[in-house]
Amino acid sequence: MSLSPVLAKIDETLPEATDRLLELLRIPSISTDPAFKTDCDAAADWLVAELSSLGFDASKRSTPGHPMVVAHGDGPGLHVVFYGHYDVQPVDPLDLWDRDPFDPQIEDTPAGKVIRGRGSSDDKGQLMTFVEACRAWKAVHGSLPIKISFFFEGEEESGSPSLIPFMKENADELSADVALICDTGLFDRDTPAITTMLRGLLGEELTITGPNKDLHSGMYGGAAMNPIRVLSKVIAGLHDDQGRITLPGFYDGVPELPAEVAQQWRDLGFDSDGFLGEVGLSSPAGEADRTPLEMIWSRPTCEVNGIWGGYTGEGFKTVLPSEAHAKISFRLVGTQDPHAIRKAFRDYVRSALPADCEVSFSAHGASPAAQMSIELPAFEQARAALSDEWPKPAAYVGCGGSIPIAGYFKEYLETDAMLIGFGNDDDAIHSPNEKYDLRSFHKGIRSWARVLDALAG
């Protein structure tokens, strides 16, 4: 079947495709906040309706959390399963948004048109590139080039509690020759990327308790242990002066980058100054002997994502608080074991507590890092197809973010995953004013059409 008319169809129908994406973006499907449960459900319904209208056998599947969407479309040869997530991050601090995060619009910017709104890049805009590629192919040829299944989840931004049980229970239905995942970025504006290394993620929330109630710092200050002081010391002790994480055994399973990969990354000409400068920084903050690209693609980290305790309102209150809290996450690489690191973290915190302080923990997800099987033919086929669409040849890259699904496809479905996405570093995902370049959306759809054509052989 011919590719050219499909690409032409995509170009012609871009306005309608964009309108459909805006419709999906208007649904505030924030998965981590129970207040948006019905909106998550509505987003799943919307996807089922879209895929059904394209002739897929689509259904919403309930879970103990937000529903999954599964769809199947028949075709010859290879069978791919496409994964994306319809849930989005919370929007606070809302006052830093220039517009309603769920009233998306197309904006003209000096760098071109962008689709502005929560989820435009992460991940609704990205998942719709594949849906629209299938639509165009079917519109032109009346059938799909290969056998295609869809698998959308609605809990990716909240630790995916239902994902593994669902994949295990539906392993036969969700397995395929290759999984395609669209939740990553371009290397740069002109260079498409296939992500072959993904960091894992381990989340911990902890509460340190000192006195059994809030105290007056005048009456007790000096004699009673302040849990904020203890928490600060715990956090301060997680890194040494060289930026390395101090937990015993933390670097077990962290591989050194092979010399040829290191060389390939150097050849990419990554603009470290620009990457940091974009967010107002000038010095890389990680391990002293690593480049910023290594820090974010191939080195593990520990970040405090939130901290709170005592009086945080207007004015001043001389309270000596009973409790202090933090949310801490670790990005993992290589074969680092999230469960061993969780244990090392908890042991460290407990050992750092002075007399009279107690700590409680709650776990927020634990996924190891993932390494893709680039020796599979599909990888080189896809790389060639992407290189045809974009100004520069496609690159194999790492990714600092955690996309546990890639590892799960391998572990639970014996299906190798290929990560191709079209986001840009300035998309402000998880931040106020998230956007997706209209160019990413357009060329993303075209890219998938080319990849489908290449996989069809």
Add this chain to the structure above:
Amino acid sequence: MSLSPVLAKIDETLPEATDRLLELLRIPSISTDPAFKTDCDAAADWLVAELSSLGFDASKRSTPGHPMVVAHGDGPGLHVVFYGHYDVQPVDPLDLWDRDPFDPQIEDTPAGKVIRGRGSSDDKGQLMTFVEACRAWKAVHGSLPIKISFFFEGEEESGSPSLIPFMKENADELSADVALICDTGLFDRDTPAITTMLRGLLGEELTITGPNKDLHSGMYGGAAMNPIRVLSKVIAGLHDDQGRITLPGFYDGVPELPAEVAQQWRDLGFDSDGFLGEVGLSSPAGEADRTPLEMIWSRPTCEVNGIWGGYTGEGFKTVLPSEAHAKISFRLVGTQDPHAIRKAFRDYVRSALPADCEVSFSAHGASPAAQMSIELPAFEQARAALSDEWPKPAAYVGCGGSIPIAGYFKEYLETDAMLIGFGNDDDAIHSPNEKYDLRSFHKGIRSWARVLDALAG
């Protein structure tokens, strides 16, 4: 004039006196929160009306903040000015209160009846002990035993921004032979106390900024500096392993306790285990070589009163935040200079910042510690009067809290201050479920009647 009928009158009219206090407690005069501005005003009006009804020449005086209340009543001999504050602390966390903080009531407890509600002990219940003593004296004798002025402020819990200017502008009117201040506690349930050492207070709020916006910790984690990590290190560095504060010059002006005072304090038989045990603690947290009584009465401290940054809501958000904030206060003793310490703190924080981080500060009050003139005859007269009322003799004690007004009376009005109060350590001031023992209220009124009688000679 005879004291006995005054004491009898106090005993007889306790129910009415208690009702008046409950009325004042119902006014939510939280001075630090602008939402309660009209309530602060209403509390001032209430006091003016009460004092006027007792024949005092009372008026509300406006300031750039909350109003002052000033009143004068003529009498023979000595002139005293009585100070108290009608504003109260905020009430959060509200969910830890067993009842509405501003719907006070008398409760039966195993330890006796208590007046439950915000401000019952700090300071509305205390200031009303003196008002009621004057009322009873006047009811019995038709006149006051000495010349008495009142001076109430409404900004004590929010740094007293208007206090010094007001005292300077009205120095002649507010000066007296002795100032009486009722904002402190008993030494223990049976031992009244005259507080002769007060810690000073210095408040600082700081914001550390790293990246210019909230980032995705997957995309930037490792390469971008996390301001929570920086803030934690700043806080952790404020104390050494022995619990001493590390700011250069911090201990300049901190006196060693004279041997005789140290002995007197040891003789008080302070129950350190009980003091800490009451709030769920067992080990003193301050300087390693000090007793808990020294820690809270005669040693300086540094406490974090509040901390916040990043995502603090339900669930998890892998944000690398742009800002982290803390409210920090120092309790000062001896001749420590609050301004020098503020500078040392800011210099320390700036020197601890890594490249790319910035800090901004805002000041919340700066008052030095105060030492009373116990050689004045009024001190021994009052001590004898208090010893007559309570089961055990009155003691000269220190106080961990900061009552800057005592120093201001000396500095701006050349008036020596005497601090006498009837609070208990378990009053939960600044905390949920604040209370004032009905016994403190009753014997407090009787104590002031005795002190007035003693001062009248």
